[in-house]
Amino acid sequence: MKACRVMRLLSQFLRRFHVQDRRSGGRIALICSPVSPLEAILQRVGAELVRVDEVEGGTQIRWEGDGGRPQVVGISQLDAADLWVVVAGDGIGSKTADRLWSAGDFGYYYLSLDDIEALVSSLRGRLGGRRVVSESAKMLSARGRKRTDNWLQDVDDIYDAVRAYRGQLESLRFVVKDDQDAPLSEVFIDRYGRANIYGSEIPDSAWEAFTEEIVLAIARMVREKIEYLEGRSARKFGIAPRAISLTFETPLTWEDSVEDCVSRILRRSGAYTMSTLHQNPYFHGIVIDHQYVSSVDVLVVGTNEIQLSPGFHCKASAFQRMMDALEWGLGAFSVSDVDDGEGALTLEEVFGGR
Amino acid sequence: MVRRLNPDQLLRQYHDYDNAVDCVALLCHVLHNLRVLADRIEQFIWYPVTLNGKGHESTPDFAVILTTGEAIIGEVKSGLGREDDAFDRNAKQLLTYFGCQRVRCKESRREYDVTSAQVLLIVPDAFAEEAVDKLWEAMNDREHGFCPPRMPAVFGYSGTVLYGEEHWVLRRPAQPENGGLPLAEMDSHTRTGTRRIKLPPGKFSRLKTKHRFINDSDTPMLYAVVILLSTVLVERVAAANEWNFTEDEFVSTLKDQYSVRLKSAYLRKVLWTLVELGFIVKFDGRVPTYSLHRKSLGIIRDRGGGRATAKWVARRLPTALPTPGLGEVAYERQELLVDGDPHPAGAEE
Numbered sequence: 001m002k003a004c005r006v007m008r009l010l011s012q013f014l015r016r017f018h019v020q021d022r023r024s025g026g027r028i029a030l031i032c033s034p035v036s037p038l039e040a041i042l043q044r045v046g047a048e049l050v051r052v053d054e055v056e057g058g059t060q061i062r063w064e065g066d067g068g069r070p071q072v073v074g075i076s077q078l079d080a081a082d083l084w085v086v087v088a089g090d091g092i093g094s095k096t097a098d099r100l101w102s103a104g105d106f107g108y109y110y111l112s113l114d115d116i117e118a119l120v121s122s123l124r125g126r127l128g129g130r131r132v133v134s135e136s137a138k139m140l141s142a143r144g145r146k147r148t149d150n151w152l153q154d155v156d157d158i159y160d161a162v163r164a165y166r167g168q169l170e171s172l173r174f175v176v177k178d179d180q181d182a183p184l185s186e187v188f189i190d191r192y193g194r195a196n197i198y199g200s201e202i203p204d205s206a207w208e209a210f211t212e213e214i215v216l217a218i219a220r221m222v223r224e225k226i227e228y229l230e231g232r233s234a235r236k237f238g239i240a241p242r243a244i245s246l247t248f249e250t251p252l253t254w255e256d257s258v259e260d261c262v263s264r265i266l267r268r269s270g271a272y273t274m275s276t277l278h279q280n281p282y283f284h285g286i287v288i289d290h291q292y293v294s295s296v297d298v299l300v301v302g303t304n305e306i307q308l309s310p311g312f313h314c315k316a317s318a319f320q321r322m323m324d325a326l327e328w329g330l331g332a333f334s335v336s337d338v339d340d341g342e343g344a345l346t347l348e349e350v351f352g353g354r
Numbered sequence: 355m356v357r358r359l360n361p362d363q364l365l366r367q368y369h370d371y372d373n374a375v376d377c378v379a380l381l382c383h384v385l386h387n388l389r390v391l392a393d394r395i396e397q398f399i400w401y402p403v404t405l406n407g408k409g410h411e412s413t414p415d416f417a418v419i420l421t422t423g424e425a426i427i428g429e430v431k432s433g434l435g436r437e438d439d440a441f442d443r444n445a446k447q448l449l450t451y452f453g454c455q456r457v458r459c460k461e462s463r464r465e466y467d468v469t470s471a472q473v474l475l476i477v478p479d480a481f482a483e484e485a486v487d488k489l490w491e492a493m494n495d496r497e498h499g500f501c502p503p504r505m506p507a508v509f510g511y512s513g514t515v516l517y518g519e520e521h522w523v524l525r526r527p528a529q530p531e532n533g534g535l536p537l538a539e540m541d542s543h544t545r546t547g548t549r550r551i552k553l554p555p556g557k558f559s560r561l562k563t564k565h566r567f568i569n570d571s572d573t574p575m576l577y578a579v580v581i582l583l584s585t586v587l588v589e590r591v592a593a594a595n596e597w598n599f600t601e602d603e604f605v606s607t608l609k610d611q612y613s614v615r616l617k618s619a620y621l622r623k624v625l626w627t628l629v630e631l632g633f634i635v636k637f638d639g640r641v642p643t644y645s646l647h648r649k650s651l652g653i654i655r656d657r658g659g660g661r662a663t664a665k666w667v668a669r670r671l672p673t674a675l676p677t678p679g680l681g682e683v684a685y686e687r688q689e690l691l692v693d694g695d696p697h698p699a700g701a702e703e
Contacts, residue, residue: 235589237613238461240564245556263662273654275580275663277372281513281520282555284372284562286584288663290652293592295584297563301556302519309563312589312612341560344389347539351549 010076010085011204011211013057017074017089018197027088027097030193030218032107032226032317034082038075040104041086058085065091073100082107083219101194108292108317109222110191110324113169113332117159119189119217120174126209127176127184134158134174135186140328141167166250166331185210191324193218228335229316236312243297243309243338246323250331251303258283258300266325274298286311287322294318306330307338361668367432367574368664374430376555377476377511378416378568380522381428383558384551385418390539396421401460401569401615404471406453415568417457423469424536427451430476430511430568434485445492445500448473452502460569460615472536473506482510482527490531505533509544516552524551567615576671578616578624580664583633583651586612591648598645601625630672 014028031037038059042050050063058076065071072089088097111119124132134155138148139162155174162169171190175183185206186198195218197210232242254261259276262285266272271291278284283300288311295311296318306326308319327333382398385391395418402417404427418426429448435441454471458464477485486508492500510525526532526544534541543549566581567573586608590597599607605621608614614621625644628634632653635645654666 233589234564236611237566237585237615238564240560243560243563271655273652273663275584277580277664278369278376281515281522284555284559286580286663288584288588288651290655293588293648293651295588299555299559300520301554301559305556307556307559309559312585313592338556338560341383341387341557343387344392345384345387346389347543350384350388350551350553351543 006079007208007212007216009057010078010215011207013055013074013076014085014087014211014215015207016055017072017087018202027092027094027196028194028215029086029097029101030195030215030222031084031086031101031104032082032109032222033084033104036075036077037084037086037104037106040106041073041075041100044100044103078216078219083222085215085219105291107226107315108321108324109193109225110320110327111189111193111218111221112327113159113162115221116169116172116189116191119214119221120155120172120187122217123187123209123213124176126213127206128178130179131177131181132174133177134172136171136173137162138170138172138190139165139167140170140191141165163332168328168332187214189214193222225320226316229319233310233312233314240340241310243307244319245336245338246306246308246326246333247336248304248306248331248333252300252306252330259285261329262298262300264329266322289318289321292318292321296322298322306333309338359671359673361665361671364574364576364668364671365664368576368580368668370432371568371570371574371577373432373478373511374415374476374570375562375566375568376522376558377430377524378428379558379561379565380524380551380553381416381418381476382561384553388540391537394420394422394537394539397459397464397466399457399459400565402427403458403460404451404454405456405458406450407455410450412447412450412454413569413571414451415570419457419466419468420536422536423467425454425457425466425468425471426474426535426537427454427457427471428474428476432478433481434477434488441488441492442499445489445498448475448489448506449500449502452504461613470503470536472504472533473502474509474535475506476509476511476524479510479512479523479525482508482525483529486527486529486532490529505531507533507535519554521552522555522558526550569615571617573616573620575623575627576664576668578620579627579631579667579671582608582614582624583628583663586614587628587633587646587651590646591651595648596645598643600641600643604644627672631667631670 041061045063050061053060058074061073063071069091071091074087074089076085078085086101088100120132132155134153136148137158158172169191171188173188175186178184185202187210189195195214197206234241259279262283263274266274266287272287272289274285274287276285285298286295287298288295292315294314296314297309297311299307299309301307308322378400382400385395385398397419399417399419403411403413404417405411414427415430416428431444434444451473452471455468457466457468475485489506489508492498493502493505508527510527512523514521514523534545601622604625605618608621625634629636629644633646633650637643637645654663
C-alpha cells in the first residue's frame with residue numbers, strides 16, 4: 001500500500017512539472033547520487049537567484065530565465081539506493097535540462113537495449129495500446145557512428161535492426177496507438193535514464209503507468225545494478241576480488257590490437273589512464289578511472305569473454321561507465337560472476353584437447 | 355658506472371615479471387585443483403622463505419609442499435643469461451634451493467619440514483631445451499660449482515591460441531636429461547613432452563589479481579609502481595582526498611593494511627620513486643613527511659602521458675635515488691640512451 005502511495009505522490013509530482021510542449025524532450029532524469037542534486041543544480045543556476053520550496057513529494061526550485069520566463073525544476077528522492085528523480089518544468093529547453101542533469105559529480109548508469117525493450121513492453125501493456133510505433137530512434141553503432149532514423153515502424157523492428165547492426169539504442173521516442181490507430185500517448189526514453197511523456201491531455205491512468213513502468217522501473221533496474229556491482233573490491237593483497245565476466249553475444253573481433261581497441265573505447269569517455277600488463281596470448285590492462293577514483297582490471301580472456309576485476313577501490317559507477325564504453329565498442333553482452341576457480345580439474349582438462 | 359636503462363628494456367622486464375606472475379598463478383591453480391593430486395599436495399606457498407641447514411634464508415618464487423614431506427621449489431626466469439657470470443649466478447641460486455630443509459610461508463607464518471627438495475625452473479618456451487642443455491652441461495662439468503643432488507626439472511612457458519581461444523601453456527622439454535617432478539601422477543603425462551599443461555587465462559586470473567606480486571626479491575620498480583598506483587594509492591585517495599604520512603607510516607600501512615609482501619627497504623625505494631615521478635610530494639623536515647593528493651594521480655593524463663601509465667613511468671624512472679637523511683642529494687635522471695650492450699643482463703627479472 002505504501003508503494004502505491006509513493007507512486008501516486010510521484011505521479012502527481014511529475015505531473016506538476018509536466019510540459020505541454022511536444023517539441024522538447026528528455027525532461028525527467030533519474031540521478032544516482034548519495035546527496036541531493038539540489039546543491040549541484042543551485043550552483044549551476046546561481047543560488048542567489050532562486051527560490052527553493054518544499055512541496056508535496058519533493059523540492060521545487062524556481063527562478064527567472066531569459067526574458068522573465070519562469071523556470072521550474074523539481075527534485076524528488078526515491079526510497080533508498082541514493083536515487084533521485086529530477087524534473088525540468090515548463091520553459092526549460094532540453095539542452096538546458098541536460099546541462100542541469102550533468103551539473104554534479106553523480107553516479108553513472110546506463111540502460112542496455114534489453115533494459116529498454118523490457119521497459120517499453122511493460123509500459124505498452126499498461127497503456128492498453130494495440131500498436132507501439134517508433135517515432136525516432138538514435139543508435140550508437142559498434143563502429144562509433146551515430147544514426148538517427150525516423151522509422152515509423154513497430155518498435156520490435158527497431159530492436160532487431162539495432163541488434164543486427166551490433167549497435168546500441170541511445171534514445172527512443174515512440175507512440176502508443178489504439179485500435180483505430182489514433183495516438184494515445186507518446187513517450188521518450190534514453191540510455192541514460194532520461195524519460196518523458198507527451199500529449200496535451202494525458203489521462204491519469206497513463207501518468208500512473210508512466211511513473212510506475214518507466215520511472216520506478218528504471219529506478220529498480222539501476223538499484224539492482226548498483227547492488228550487484230558494489231562492494232566487490234578486495235582492499236588488500238591475498239584476497240581475491242569478486243570479478244565479473246562479460247560474455248559477448250558475437251565473438252569479439254579486433255580491427256587492430258586489443259590494447260589499441262580497449263584504449264580507444266576508454267578514451268571516448270575520458271578520465272582514464274591504462275597500463276597494459278599483458279598482451280599475448282590474452283590482454284590484461286589495469287585501468288584507473290579518475291572521475292570515480294576507482295581501478296578496474298580488464299582481462300580479455302577469450303574470444304567472447306572479458307573479465308572486469310575490481311581494484312582495491314571500485315565503485316559501481318566506474319564499473320557501469322566501463323561496461324557502457326565496452327558495450328558501445330564491442331556490442332551486447334551478458335554479465336555473470338567469475339566463478340571462484342575452486343573445483344576439481346581432471347587430467348583431461350589440463351593436458352587433453354577439447 | 356651508472357647502468358643506464360632504456361624504457362624498452364624496462365618495459366620488457368615489466369612484461370617478463372608479469373609472465374612470471376601468470377606462471378605461478380597457473381601452477382597454483384593446477385596443483386590445487388587437479389583431482390589426481392588432491393591427496394598429494396599439502397600446500398602451495400605463494401610467498402615462501404626456504405631455510406637451509408645453516409639457517410640461511412632464500413626466497414624462491416613459489417614452493418609446493420607434498421604430503422610425503424618433499425618440496426618443489428619453483429623459480430621463474432626470463433632466461434638463464436647470455437653471459438657466463440649471469441648463468442653462474444642463476445645456477446648458484448638454484449643450487450641453494452636444493453639445500454632447503456625447512457620452508458616458511460610468509461602469509462601464515464607456518465613452517466614445514468622438508469625431507470628433500472626438487473627445483474622446478476620455468477623459462478620461456480623458446481629457451482627451454484637450451485636451459486636443460488646448459489644446466490646438464492654445468493652439472494657434468496667438475497670445474498663448475500653447480501653440483502645439485504639431481505637435475506632440476508625445466509618447463510617452458512608460452513602463450514598460444516588453441517581452439518580459437520587464448521591459452522597459457524607449460525611444456526616439459528623431452529630431453530632425457532631433464533629432471534622430473536616428485537609427482538608421478540603428473541609426471542607420466544609431461545614426460546614425453548608431447549602433452550602440455552594448457553589452460554585459458556580466465557581460469558586462473560583471479561589468482562593473479564589476488565596476489566599481483568610474486569616472491570621475487572628483484573621486483574622491477576616499474577611493475578611495483580604501476581601496481582601500487584592502481585591499487586593502494588587509488589584506495590587511499592578514494593577514502594580521503596589527501597593522505598599525509600611519514601616514511602615509516604608508508605611502509606607499515608602497505609604491509610599491515612594492504613598485505614603488500616615486499617621488503618621494507620624496497621617499499622622505501624618505491625616511495626622515493628613515487629616522489630621522483632611526482633605522484634607524492636615530499637616535505638623536508640627533521641622527519642620528512644609526504645603527501646599524496648587525489649589530483650596527483652591524474653598527472654599522467656595532464657602531462658601528456660597518452661594515458662598509458664607504464665610507458666609514461668618507464669620514460670621517467672630515475673636510475674639513482676636520493677639517499678634519505680642527507681638532505682638535498684643530486685641524483686641522475688635516467689637518460690633516454692640505449693645502453694652500449696643491447697642485451698644487458700637478460701637473465702635478470
